Amino acid sequence: MDTSTPILLIYILTWAIWTWWFVYGRSQKMIMATVSWIALCVYPYFTQNIYALIIIGIILTIVPFYIQY
Numbered sequence: 001m002d003t004s005t006p007i008l009l010i011y012i013l014t015w016a017i018w019t020w021w022f023v024y025g026r027s028q029k030m031i032m033a034t035v036s037w038i039a040l041c042v043y044p045y046f047t048q049n050i051y052a053l054i055i056i057g058i059i060l061t062i063v064p065f066y067i068q069y
Helices: 005-028 031-045 050-066
Strands: none
Touching: 005 031, 005 050, 031 050
């Protein structure tokens, strides 16, 4: 795991988003929000490139709005 400052800031932002998805998904009983929450929890540990972190994070944040299950 890389510990440079931009990477750590992306991790903190990602954790804030997945916490929001967790609360939102539980209150709305949305399976896709829960799946997105799990993916947002896991993907930063496997991605080292900052641009990939940003792009994947945006995609995982937006997907539950378009795929409602």
